[in-house]
Amino acid sequence: xxxxxxxxxxxxxxxxxxxxxxxxxxxxxxxxxxxxxxxxxxxxxxxxxxxxxxxxxxxxxxxxxxxxxxxxxxxxxxxxxxxxxxxxxxxxxxxxxxxxxxxxxxxxxxxxxxxxxxxxxxxxxxxxxxxxxxxxxxxxxxxxxxxxxxx
Amino acid sequence: xxxxxxxxxxxxxxxxxxxxxxxxxxxxxxxxxxxxxxxxxxxxxxxxxxxxxxxxxxxxxxxxxxxxxxxxxxxxxxx
Numbered sequence: 001x002x003x004x005x006x007x008x009x010x011x012x013x014x015x016x017x018x019x020x021x022x023x024x025x026x027x028x029x030x031x032x033x034x035x036x037x038x039x040x041x042x043x044x045x046x047x048x049x050x051x052x053x054x055x056x057x058x059x060x061x062x063x064x065x066x067x068x069x070x071x072x073x074x075x076x077x078x079x080x081x082x083x084x085x086x087x088x089x090x091x092x093x094x095x096x097x098x099x100x101x102x103x104x105x106x107x108x109x110x111x112x113x114x115x116x117x118x119x120x121x122x123x124x125x126x127x128x129x130x131x132x133x134x135x136x137x138x139x140x141x142x143x144x145x146x147x148x149x150x151x
Numbered sequence: 152x153x154x155x156x157x158x159x160x161x162x163x164x165x166x167x168x169x170x171x172x173x174x175x176x177x178x179x180x181x182x183x184x185x186x187x188x189x190x191x192x193x194x195x196x197x198x199x200x201x202x203x204x205x206x207x208x209x210x211x212x213x214x215x216x217x218x219x220x221x222x223x224x225x226x227x228x229x230x
Contacts, residue, residue: 038230052230053158053159055156055158055203055206055222055224057206058203058206058222061206083230094230095230118229118230119229119230120229121227121229122227122229122230123224123227124227124228124229124230125158125159125160125225125227125228126228126229126230127159136159136160136163136225136228137228138226138228139227139228139229143229
């Protein structure tokens with residue numbers, strides 16, 4: 001069976017519940033769907049908004065490649081990734097990852113693997129708007145070491 | 152001629168993110184950008200800045216044709 005991931009860059013807020021429902025529909029041989037939703041934090045007022053810039057056609061292709069790696073590595077039946085771009089307010093969903101597999105372990109691990117990649121290496125440029133102005137953010141050491149767990 | 156795209160802090164620094172520039176190869180393009188804005192030329196040559204030609208990362212030189220898209224990518228933040 002050839003499995004290809006669905007990768008979407010979304011400029012507008014999305015509703016994670018609707019994505020889970022759609023992803024779970026019409027499955028006869030899927031024993032496990034694991035999902036992850038990342039939300040924008042307010043950082044106790046320090047982050048009024050996040051701004052995420054993507055390079056359409058490049059960013060989604062790079063995410064698609066890593067999703068394909070996850071499909072092969074964890075023998076997944078399906079993957080759906082939605083990533084926000086543009087201005088994101090605290091409480092809004094930034095990222096949605098869903099992985100379908102025959103059994104739960106592969107689905108859990110695939111979500112974990114995909115998120116470590118997305119947080120540290122995916123081609124986005126992130127700016128945090130706070131009370132003191134705006135600043136560009138780079139991956140934290142923790143993001144980098146999390147991603148290295150899978151190398 | 153190439154369509155040049157800047158991302159992240161490079162676009163902030165330059166004050167633009169999308170511009171058509173006359174150049175036959177990457178070296179000439181870098182030269183034209185640096186002649187127009189020396190600080191930007193330096194920033195584009197800094198370690199950690201990657202170049203994508205038609206959405207594929209290029210290390211080293213590349214010829215540019217009329218419809219080529221050249222993107223300068225500062226270190227990526229992740230999502």
